[in-house]
Amino acid sequence: MAQALDEIKIGGLGASRKRVEDDRFLVGKGNYIDDFKLPGMLHMEILRSPLAHARIKSIDTSKAWQIPGVHMVLTGDMAAQHNLAWMPTISYDTQPVLATDKVRFQGQEIACVVADDPYIAKDGCEAIVVEYEPLPVIVNPYQAVAEGAPIIRDDKEGQTDNICYRWEVGDREGTERAFAQADLVSKIELHYPRSHPSPIECCGSIADYNAATTKLTVYMTTQAPHIIRAAVAIVAELPEHMIRVISPDIGGGFGNKVPVYPGYVCSILCSILLARPVKWIEDKTGNLISTHYARDIYYKGELALRKDGKILGVRFHCDTDNGMSFSDAQPTKFKIGLIHSAFAAYGIPFGYMTAQGHYTNKAPGGVAYRCSFRVTEAMFFQERQIHAAADDLGMDQAEFRRVNLVKDDQFPFRTPYGFLLDSGQYEKCLDVALNAIGYKEFLREKEEARAQGRRLGIGISTMTEPLGAGNSREYDILGIKMFDSAELRVHPSGKAILKIGSKTQGQGHETTFAQIVTHELGIPAADILVQHGDTDNTPFGMGTYASRSTPTAGAATSMVARKIRAKARKLAAHLLEVSDEDVEWELGRFYVRGAPNRGVTIQECAMAAYGNMPDGMEPGLENNAYYDPPNMTWPFAAYIVTVEVDPETGVWDVLRMVAVDDCGVRINPMIVEGQIMGGMAEAFAMANMQFITYDAEGNCVGSNYMDYLLPTAWETPGFELHEVVTPSPHHPIGAKGIGECACVGGPAAFVNAVHNALDDLRIRNIDMPLLPHRVWEAMKYKRDVSGMPPLKTEAG
Amino acid sequence: MYPSRFHYEAPSTLDEAFEAIEAYGDEAKILAGGMSLIPLIKLRFAAPACIVDINNIPGLDYLEEESDGSLRIGALCRHRTLERSSLLRNNYPVMFATAPLIADPMVRNRGTLVGSICHADPQGDWASVMLSLGGEIIARNAEGRERSIPVSQFVVGPFQNSLQTGEIAVAAKVPPARGTRTGTYLKLERRVGDFATVGVAINLEMSGGTINRAGIALTGVGGNNIQCTSAEQSLAGKSLNASTIDQAARLAADAAQPKNDVRGSIEYKRHIVYTFVQRGLSSREARAA
Numbered sequence A: 001m002a003q004a005l006d007e008i009k010i011g012g013l014g015a016s017r018k019r020v021e022d023d024r025f026l027v028g029k030g031n032y033i034d035d036f037k038l039p040g041m042l043h044m045e046i047l048r049s050p051l052a053h054a055r056i057k058s059i060d061t062s063k064a065w066q067i068p069g070v071h072m073v074l075t076g077d078m079a080a081q082h083n084l085a086w087m088p089t090i091s092y093d094t095q096p097v098l099a100t101d102k103v104r105f106q107g108q109e110i111a112c113v114v115a116d117d118p119y120i121a122k123d124g125c126e127a128i129v130v131e132y133e134p135l136p137v138i139v140n141p142y143q144a145v146a147e148g149a150p151i152i153r154d155d156k157e158g159q160t161d162n163i164c165y166r167w168e169v170g171d172r173e174g175t176e177r178a179f180a181q182a183d184l185v186s187k188i189e190l191h192y193p194r195s196h197p198s199p200i201e202c203c204g205s206i207a208d209y210n211a212a213t214t215k216l217t218v219y220m221t222t223q224a225p226h227i228i229r230a231a232v233a234i235v236a237e238l239p240e241h242m243i244r245v246i247s248p249d250i251g252g253g254f255g256n257k258v259p260v261y262p263g264y265v266c267s268i269l270c271s272i273l274l275a276r277p278v279k280w281i282e283d284k285t286g287n288l289i290s291t292h293y294a295r296d297i298y299y300k301g302e303l304a305l306r307k308d309g310k311i312l313g314v315r316f317h318c319d320t321d322n323g324m325s326f327s328d329a330q331p332t333k334f335k336i337g338l339i340h341s342a343f344a345a346y347g348i349p350f351g352y353m354t355a356q357g358h359y360t361n362k363a364p365g366g367v368a369y370r371c372s373f374r375v376t377e378a379m380f381f382q383e384r385q386i387h388a389a390a391d392d393l394g395m396d397q398a399e400f401r402r403v404n405l406v407k408d409d410q411f412p413f414r415t416p417y418g419f420l421l422d423s424g425q426y427e428k429c430l431d432v433a434l435n436a437i438g439y440k441e442f443l444r445e446k447e448e449a450r451a452q453g454r455r456l457g458i459g460i461s462t463m464t465e466p467l468g469a470g471n472s473r474e475y476d477i478l479g480i481k482m483f484d485s486a487e488l489r490v491h492p493s494g495k496a497i498l499k500i501g502s503k504t505q506g507q508g509h510e511t512t513f514a515q516i517v518t519h520e521l522g523i524p525a526a527d528i529l530v531q532h533g534d535t536d537n538t539p540f541g542m543g544t545y546a547s548r549s550t551p552t553a554g555a556a557t558s559m560v561a562r563k564i565r566a567k568a569r570k571l572a573a574h575l576l577e578v579s580d581e582d583v584e585w586e587l588g589r590f591y592v593r594g595a596p597n598r599g600v601t602i603q604e605c606a607m608a609a610y611g612n613m614p615d616g617m618e619p620g621l622e623n624n625a626y627y628d629p630p631n632m633t634w635p636f637a638a639y640i641v642t643v644e645v646d647p648e649t650g651v652w653d654v655l656r657m658v659a660v661d662d663c664g665v666r667i668n669p670m671i672v673e674g675q676i677m678g679g680m681a682e683a684f685a686m687a688n689m690q691f692i693t694y695d696a697e698g699n700c701v702g703s704n705y706m707d708y709l710l711p712t713a714w715e716t717p718g719f720e721l722h723e724v725v726t727p728s729p730h731h732p733i734g735a736k737g738i739g740e741c742a743c744v745g746g747p748a749a750f751v752n753a754v755h756n757a758l759d760d761l762r763i764r765n766i767d768m769p770l771l772p773h774r775v776w777e778a779m780k781y782k783r784d785v786s787g788m789p790p791l792k793t794e795a796g
Numbered sequence B: 001m002y003p004s005r006f007h008y009e010a011p012s013t014l015d016e017a018f019e020a021i022e023a024y025g026d027e028a029k030i031l032a033g034g035m036s037l038i039p040l041i042k043l044r045f046a047a048p049a050c051i052v053d054i055n056n057i058p059g060l061d062y063l064e065e066e067s068d069g070s071l072r073i074g075a076l077c078r079h080r081t082l083e084r085s086s087l088l089r090n091n092y093p094v095m096f097a098t099a100p101l102i103a104d105p106m107v108r109n110r111g112t113l114v115g116s117i118c119h120a121d122p123q124g125d126w127a128s129v130m131l132s133l134g135g136e137i138i139a140r141n142a143e144g145r146e147r148s149i150p151v152s153q154f155v156v157g158p159f160q161n162s163l164q165t166g167e168i169a170v171a172a173k174v175p176p177a178r179g180t181r182t183g184t185y186l187k188l189e190r191r192v193g194d195f196a197t198v199g200v201a202i203n204l205e206m207s208g209g210t211i212n213r214a215g216i217a218l219t220g221v222g223g224n225n226i227q228c229t230s231a232e233q234s235l236a237g238k239s240l241n242a243s244t245i246d247q248a249a250r251l252a253a254d255a256a257q258p259k260n261d262v263r264g265s266i267e268y269k270r271h272i273v274y275t276f277v278q279r280g281l282s283s284r285e286a287r288a289a
């Protein structure tokens, strides 16, 4: 009798298979955008505004045109002739491609130069003379609505203020009633500072317009090639089938490579005008100061509390700083992403929230930096608010959470803001974390240390995140529904190619998606090639962000494999000369019911699909699937951090960090752990050092890696990882998504720990990042410390 | 990140280097480790017409004690060499404490101490260390004449040194100790590879418990590295105790001229100077003598 296949050995579900993409990366054989060299290719550089707000009086490009080797100097006025000086954003606003009337943030694109090489192109940019008339600058939402504030978007008809949206959700009256019944109302005001996803590889594109065939091929750093193709078709008014977007290996995305940027558009326009390939590679400063930022939200929240710790209601307001354009990358219907997922895990009966967006003289954006749309902010605000409330009640941090977390038997659970939590074991996750850290012992240790003048602290954070946007009822981007896709081709010898609509930027899709096929069909993972990122050769999909690939494209992969299996069953019946119903499946093999020795492998079925199919059956073993998820998947996590704060300098060190993640079924545990560690490193970064701020003139502080701090291996603490597994009840293989959880839920754990170390000083809040000087100021003056720009820079 | 056009020379003798410099005058720039110069030209903050790469010139990569007990550090002696030197570990504690705090391992593999002092970045650590040690720069001109310039007179402003056109800094020099050296370097940085928010160099030359010479200098809290002359004088001839330490720390904090910026307030930085001088003087290393 045939030996049953060992799923782990063949690289199926649960196998910590080494990442197949790493081989080429480790030996320098990756193919990133800057590695491509096309015949006749020209190079483009962008001239950016040094000022944050100014009227452009004149642009003189004559000297640039005179430089030998310069082929094109493109300005906003020229782009306007092609109707491309401005472009639409995903949030139904407009964003300049090249400035015409004014510059509205430092780093804004003013002109671009195309030349034989990038050095000449840069010389060309330097030779352009721009005359500016400076205007007053706005760097936070409160300045934006202050009396007499200049109207930043005076280009928009009917725009008489600096507000770009208003939004509300929840049950206002019900929430008011809940607050009327409260024993105690706990309030807090917070700022999640502006940060930047900052992939190591910056953005870039090579536009190659073939005037003979009229086909436009665009190689570009994009997390969502199919959406970009649709956008290019609409913006540039080109036929969609004559556009091919190729997204090659990507050196990190983190949300930064979802939007359309002026550089892409300019390279396309220049290629069409010059009928030659035009390459644009952004430099680090360009990336940091002009491409989409994340966060920058001011939060005012309150909880209605009963004496016993039960939360009766939640109410909050968010003011977002959207920069000069409302261009959040998010499902179109939602103006501040899914921030109303805040408090979802706490089983609060009533909730109401409002939000208002503001134009400022800062780079536009609002991408979901390693999170499902604005959920990082949601979970940070939630956990800081929960921390403050427990303190106000005089209740233990862990106990307060335990009282309020949704219980196992309450799933599926409808939140007051309308989400439906699919599953979870929240209390269990919390307990695993408390146990791992040694909660009670640490609290004792903290008291002893305090007596000796040392400051120890412990911080808890939990998170849940709506993943897998989305179901098509609720989630769309500019009218295109948010499903995803997979196409599977099983070749005669039983080897296969899987093509997916999502696009890896380091997550390891080429490894894990093969494992899903292995799980469904028993074809060894090594026999499956995963392809993605080329719109001509992969099915339509919405791309990779918001931890959506496994919930959507991963589910589509399961479904297409099941379609293949269904056809293979018919082939097996034919080969075994029995009826379909008499065929049983085990991993990789069909056999005759009651006669397990009589069987055929999936590979034999594949051969039969091309050489020995039954009469009337279409040849071939290929199919596709489009998966529209019935609901979001909801991973959960409990994170606990302990710290020691130096009372003299404000420097704090992480003592331990424990992470308990429940992301449902783990396809490749090693990759899952890598994702958690990466996310946690970013969470630590947010809490400790990483942010972008602005001075009063609108100069961006954080425009290079000496000022925009990413932690290195040296200061990043070690992480202790644990797991709980609650399979998603509606995902075909029970997986939930894990790419972002730690980045989403982690920051509050670090921040709460530092606040806990100062818990005798009556400090409500120090804004992130908890820079040593901020912590010191809070300790010395026993006061809150705000991080709101403008940055104080004057001497004296 | 594309620099302007420049001419590149890689001479194999000092004489050839002087020729290249002479041809371009102020428009020529020496390239030692390149860890400061290359970023500047890539950002187009500097656009020298000629870059004179001295890395092929033999005889500049050394670290040795002279017979009179002074230390000479050649123009191509890398941070990495200093970091691993047992000579520094034993006799130059402030230098030995500093080397691993400069930048990151990649930068330390290339960057040089002499280049760092020539660069005169107020946030550069080595100039403070040299001030605390009473160090000098040896400059040489095309005729082969050498002069030594105390670092206190060499660094004349932010990114400005007192080399004359046509001179090359060939070495740095630390004078012999008056007694046994103790000391340390304390640096507040936001993460590895960061420049100092505050750096404090402490060098004590002692006999028994008595301080013959004290050197205290500050990084990152002024337009230049700051030598804390009053604090140094307050310690001379004294021994370390709570009150001399406190007084020196206060005087050093007074000498600082910090600014408000993203790294912190004036008040905070002064406080850190105070704290670090106090910690440095109270440390086991300082008291070891």
Ligand SMILES: Cc1cc2nc3c(=O)[nH]c(=O)nc-3n(C[C@H](O)[C@H](O)[C@H](O)COP(=O)(O)OP(=O)(O)OC[C@H]3O[C@@H](n4cnc5c(N)ncnc54)[C@H](O)[C@@H]3O)c2cc1C
Pocket: B029, B030, B031, B032, B033, B034, B035, B036, B037, B038, B039, B075, B101, B102, B103, B104, B107, B110, B111, B112, B113, B114, B115, B116, B117, B118, B119, B123, B124, B125, B126, B163, B167, B168, B169, B170, B193, B194, B195, B196
């Ligand atoms: C990421 C990063 C982090 C850093 N962090 C720190 C830090 O924490 N602390 C710190 O102190 N430094 C730091 N540095 C600077 C580093 O130490 C440099 O190596 C040093 O400042 C310059 O040395 P260099 O040999 O590289 O000089 P180069 O870059 O080659 O030259 C610097 C300048 O000095 C001139 N010059 C060099 N040698 C001579 C000479 N022999 N004669 C005349 N002129 C000369 C050059 O013309 C140039 O103007 C950092 C640098 C980087 C890139």
